[in-house]
Amino acid sequence: MRAKSLISTLDFTVEEQDDILSLAGRIAAAPGDYGHLMGGRIMASLFFEPSTRTRLSFETAMLRLGGQVIGFSESASSSAAKGESLSDTIRTIDKYADLIVIRHPKEGAARVAAENTSMPVINAGDGGREHPTQTLTDLMTIRQAKRRLDNLVIGCAGDLKFGRTIHSLARNIGRYKNVSFIFVSPEELRIPTFLRAHLDAEGIRYEETADMERSIGGMDVLYMTRVQRERFFNEQDYIRLKDVYILDTHKMRLAKPDLAVLHPLPRVNEIAYEIDRDPRALYFEQAGWGLYARMALIAKMLGGAV
Amino acid sequence: MQRLVNSIEKGIVIDHIRAGTGVRLFHYLKLDQADFTVVMINNAASLRMGRKDIIKIQNIIDLDYTVIGLIDHNATISVIDGGLIVDKKKLALPQTVRNVIKCKNPRCITASEAQSAHIFHLHDAGARVYRCAYCEDHIQGFEI
Ligand SMILES: [Zn+2]
Numbered sequence: 001m002r003a004k005s006l007i008s009t010l011d012f013t014v015e016e017q018d019d020i021l022s023l024a025g026r027i028a029a030a031p032g033d034y035g036h037l038m039g040g041r042i043m044a045s046l047f048f049e050p051s052t053r054t055r056l057s058f059e060t061a062m063l064r065l066g067g068q069v070i071g072f073s074e075s076a077s078s079s080a081a082k083g084e085s086l087s088d089t090i091r092t093i094d095k096y097a098d099l100i101v102i103r104h105p106k107e108g109a110a111r112v113a114a115e116n117t118s119m120p121v122i123n124a125g126d127g128g129r130e131h132p133t134q135t136l137t138d139l140m141t142i143r144q145a146k147r148r149l150d151n152l153v154i155g156c157a158g159d160l161k162f163g164r165t166i167h168s169l170a171r172n173i174g175r176y177k178n179v180s181f182i183f184v185s186p187e188e189l190r191i192p193t194f195l196r197a198h199l200d201a202e203g204i205r206y207e208e209t210a211d212m213e214r215s216i217g218g219m220d221v222l223y224m225t226r227v228q229r230e231r232f233f234n235e236q237d238y239i240r241l242k243d244v245y246i247l248d249t250h251k252m253r254l255a256k257p258d259l260a261v262l263h264p265l266p267r268v269n270e271i272a273y274e275i276d277r278d279p280r281a282l283y284f285e286q287a288g289w290g291l292y293a294r295m296a297l298i299a300k301m302l303g304g305a306v
Numbered sequence: 307m308q309r310l311v312n313s314i315e316k317g318i319v320i321d322h323i324r325a326g327t328g329v330r331l332f333h334y335l336k337l338d339q340a341d342f343t344v345v346m347i348n349n350a351a352s353l354r355m356g357r358k359d360i361i362k363i364q365n366i367i368d369l370d371y372t373v374i375g376l377i378d379h380n381a382t383i384s385v386i387d388g389g390l391i392v393d394k395k396k397l398a399l400p401q402t403v404r405n406v407i408k409c410k411n412p413r414c415i416t417a418s419e420a421q422s423a424h425i426f427h428l429h430d431a432g433a434r435v436y437r438c439a440y441c442e443d444h445i446q447g448f449e450i
Contacts, residue, residue, distance in 0.1 A: 086419055106415040108440025112422055127413050129441060 004301065005114045005121040009132040009168040014175050017139070018149075024140055024289070024296035031064065031292075037299055038067030044097035045071030046089070046113075047124070048104040053265075054124050054133075057287070058101045061294035070097060090116040099302055102126070120301040128164060135168045136297065137290035138262060141282055142173070142221055144289060145260040150177040155219035157184040157212060157245045158270055160191045163225040165264045167195050174204040181206035182215050186244050188237070189227065212245050216255045222247070224263045224270055224283075248272040252280070262286060313362075314386045318369065320361040323381045325349055328359025331381075334373045334406065337363065372400040376407070401428050403436060407445060414441035 006012065012020070027034050043062040047055050050073060059069045086109060093100065094117045102113050103124040110123035110130070125131040143149055154173065156166045160183050170191075173179055181199070183191050183206060190208055199206050209215050216222065224247055232238035247261065252275060263271060263283040275281050323331060328348055337344045343364035352358040366385060374381060375397040385393035403426045409416050416422045416438070425439035436445045 085421060086415065087421055104415070105413075106418060107411065107413050107443075108415040108438070111440050112415050112419055115423075126415070127441070 005110075005123075006132050006297065006301075007110045007114055007121065007123045008130050009135045009172045010175075011132070017136075017172075020136070020296045020300050021140055021143055021293065023300065024292040025144070027295050027299075028144075028289075028292040034065055034295065034299070036066040038062060038065035038302060041065075041067040041099070041302055042097040043067055043069050043071075043099045043101060043298065044093045044119075045069050045073075046093070046100060046102045046104075047071065047073045048086075048102070048109070050074050051103050051125060053287075054103060054131075057290050058122075058124060058133075058294055061291055061298055064291075065295055065298060067298070071101075086112055087116040093117070094119060099298060122297065122301070131165065131168065133290070133294055133297065134165055134264060135172050136293045137286060138165070138169050138223070138264075139173060140289040140293040141262055141286045142260060144285075145282055146220060146258075149173060150179060152176075152179050152220045153182060153218055154179060155182045155184060155215065155222040156225070157222065157247075158225035159189045159227045159231070160185040160225070161189045162228065162231050166223060166225060167192070169223065170195060170204075171198060174199065174202060179204070182219060183208045184210070184212050184215055184245060186210055186241050188241060212251060213254060216251055216259075219255065219259060221260045221262065222255070224261065224267075226263075226266075226268055226270055243269070246270055246272060247275055249274055249278075252278055255280070314364060315389055316366060316387050317362065317364040317385075318366060319363070319384045319386060320369075320374065321358070321382045321384065322352070322355060323359040323361065324378050325355070325357035325359055327378050328361055331359075331374065331377050332361060334377060335361075335369060337361065340365075370406075371395060371397065372403060373406055375400050376403055399428055399431050399434065402426070407436070409438040409441060409443060410445065411438065411441050411443040414438060414443060416440050 045055060045059055055073055062069050090113045098119060100113060100117060100119050100121045101124050102110050102121060104110065104126050107127035107129045109126040110121055114121040123130055123132055139149060146152060156170070160166055170181060187210065227242045229238050246269060259280045261281045261283065265283055328346060332338065332346050345362040347360040349357045350360055376399065379397045379399050381397060383395035383397065384391045405424050407426060408424050416424055426436040426445065427439055429435045429437040429444060434446065
């Protein structure tokens with residue numbers, strides 16, 4: 001049997017996922033206890049396109065577990081630049097390492113990698129379509145802040161049309177009991193039809209609104225996203241829409257005292273800097289939770305005694 | 307219609323093909339490479355369908371029913387031997403289609419990875435929508 005891989009955000013059942021997240025919680029509480037767990041193990045970190053933030057998080061995770069890392073951080077230095085196919089590259093590495101982490105510009109690349117190796121594969125982003133460990137990071141952050149993943153009202157604001165972190169998060173956390181969504185966006189950037197169809201089919205409650213001030217008070221979590229310039233054909237549309245939902249102290253005053261504000265980073269201007277000092281702003285802590293979530297994921301995949 | 311079927315002693319008749327689809331089916335089944343007689347009938351009159359296409363194959367061969375089901379699952383298949391219909395095949399939209407259609411998404415890994423398989427899963431039978439197993443892009447039945 002092939003080792004379990006994480007290619008798509010719904011590959012793990014809720015139980016498997018909870019298992020990883022609670023291990024991440026235990027690691028966070030006593031990181032030193034896990035410093036030798038992956039001793040003698042090697043993770044291949046294959047970044048066919050650069051993503052420093054994600055790569056450093058994965059590599060740090062493996063090193064903190066006492067394992068080692070091989071790999072490359074851009075395809076120019078890899079065999080792909082010499083025209084080697086992805087499946088051939090993977091078949092070669094198959095003899096070297098115990099686990100593959102792959103980032104690739106093409107959609108579905110992580111699945112091709114998994115088909116060509118007996119090692120577990122973790123998708124660290126393929127073509128911007130799936131980025132399941134970002135979702136795992138988001139879930140971990142919410143879990144730590146709220147002590148639960150069920151019975152939550154999750155607000156999502158900004159670019160809900162192209163913001164794939166939102167699509168993955170909604171599909172994933174929507175599996176927990178009594179989770180509902182408030183989607184806040186301008187008309188042009190509302191959630192895509194496929195997500196609406198998915199939520200409807202699963203019977204997950206949501207509302208769509210353009211009014212942040214009216215809706216922020218009902219949220220337990222607020223997930224902010226950036227409106228990206230490259231999505232817009234007309235520069236004027238971008239300029240008009242990018243500032244529609246800036247989170248500032250005025251809006252935060254209308255929010256619950258225990259709201260959790262998340263953002264996948266980097267931000268441009270959608271969260272005012274003054275908010276950084278607000279204890280409800282968790283986006284910098286998110287990176288730390290992402291590290292523990294990845295440590296737990298690696299440990300579970302390689303079957304460490306935990 | 308009976309006359310056409312009867313004119314085959316031994317072979318396979320694919321009937322009730324949606325008019326205009328027969329030629330594509332003919333090529334997908336690689337019947338252009340056959341070394342036996344194959345008759346392609348376009349736009350035959352049909353009481354039920356108005357117009358239809360028919361393919362008559364003068365040989366009993368292994369047909370790829372996945373491909374036929376994918377292209378037109380309402381077509382009917384009769385296997386003829388000794389001038390009699392000895393078998394009728396029921397078609398359905400296949401759940402999974404392997405190496406028949408290719409993904410049209412230029413960002414899909416299957417577009418650049420030569421050895422990669424092309425796998426699609428049925429997503430919505432009513433609308434005949436298939437989804438690429440790699441990039442999850444949708445392909446509508448009528449594009450196939
Ligand atoms: Zn595809």
